[in-house]
Amino acid sequence: MRGSSAVPPPVVLNAIDFNDVRFDRSPSPLTTKLFLCSTQRTGSFLLCRAMLYYGLGIPHEYFNTTHISCLGPRFGLTALSDGGQASTDSRLRGEYIDELLRRRTIDGLFSAKLQWWENARYLDNPEGHRLLHGGRFIYLFREDLLAQAISFHVSMETGIWGLDNRVTSTAPSEPRFFDVQLLEARLEELAKADMSWRTFFARNGIAPLFLSYEQIVADLPRAVGTITARFGLPPLRAGDAYRERRVAATKANAPSAADIRANFVAQKQVIG
Numbered sequence: 001m002r003g004s005s006a007v008p009p010p011v012v013l014n015a016i017d018f019n020d021v022r023f024d025r026s027p028s029p030l031t032t033k034l035f036l037c038s039t040q041r042t043g044s045f046l047l048c049r050a051m052l053y054y055g056l057g058i059p060h061e062y063f064n065t066t067h068i069s070c071l072g073p074r075f076g077l078t079a080l081s082d083g084g085q086a087s088t089d090s091r092l093r094g095e096y097i098d099e100l101l102r103r104r105t106i107d108g109l110f111s112a113k114l115q116w117w118e119n120a121r122y123l124d125n126p127e128g129h130r131l132l133h134g135g136r137f138i139y140l141f142r143e144d145l146l147a148q149a150i151s152f153h154v155s156m157e158t159g160i161w162g163l164d165n166r167v168t169s170t171a172p173s174e175p176r177f178f179d180v181q182l183l184e185a186r187l188e189e190l191a192k193a194d195m196s197w198r199t200f201f202a203r204n205g206i207a208p209l210f211l212s213y214e215q216i217v218a219d220l221p222r223a224v225g226t227i228t229a230r231f232g233l234p235p236l237r238a239g240d241a242y243r244e245r246r247v248a249a250t251k252a253n254a255p256s257a258a259d260i261r262a263n264f265v266a267q268k269q270v271i272g
Contacts, residue, residue, distance in 0.1 A: 090126070
């Protein structure tokens with residue numbers, strides 16, 4: 001899966017693209033499970049794309065309801081056309097996990113991205129516990145929580161989550177970009193998910209590798225190199241730096257993050 005640093009990928013993959021059959025692999029003995037635990041808008045899919053490039057598994061948000069409903073039927077589990085079935089049917093859930101490990105393990109490495117709500121809904125059960133057992137964990141966070149909340153808020157209001165301006169979730173007909181209470185609710189949602197992950201790690205005696213959005217964006221190859229060094233994976237080739245040819249994301253003519261931030265702070269600030 002490695003590419004050339006001289007010729008960056010011409011198309012930036014969207015999360016939906018990771019469901020494609022071209023990313024399926026022949027069965028491979030499983031030696032390492034790597035889990036990217038995150039909250040929304042922490043650079044997780046940017047990191048997933050880089051890991052794919054460097055051959056570090058086929059990291060994807062496999063326990064997102066949308067992706068389950070796409071992958072499940074293609075794996076022969078037709079009942080999973082309603083992805084939510086995986087949350088209530090232990091047999092289906094186990095079979096789906098088995099198929100993931102069989103089809104999406106490469107060179108012994110299975111990697112997956114998890115949001116907190118996905119872990120709580122789909123993996124807090126015997127099948128999920130078996131999957132997570134013995135895994136290596138990375139925790140992705142953002143140093144600027146308000147910037148994260150604004151990014152999350154704009155994506156929720158536009159339905160655009162990637163860099164290609166594709167609408168991939170249902171958005172309101174009249175976006176509420178400057179709704180301070182709605183933005184605050186989303187900020188609190190992210191803060192609670194962050195607390196839930198940290199509590200999960202503590203309760204399970206897990207010391208994850210912490211990587212911030214800011215670290216990932218500042219030096220993506222270095223962030224990936226930190227992962228390989230921490231978990232004893234093959235090092236990156238010297239000089240092989242992943243670069244993306246990005247497109248301009250219009251976010252459906254959303255106002256700037258700076259304008260949303262200024263409006264929020266003006267109405268919520270209590271110290272000056």
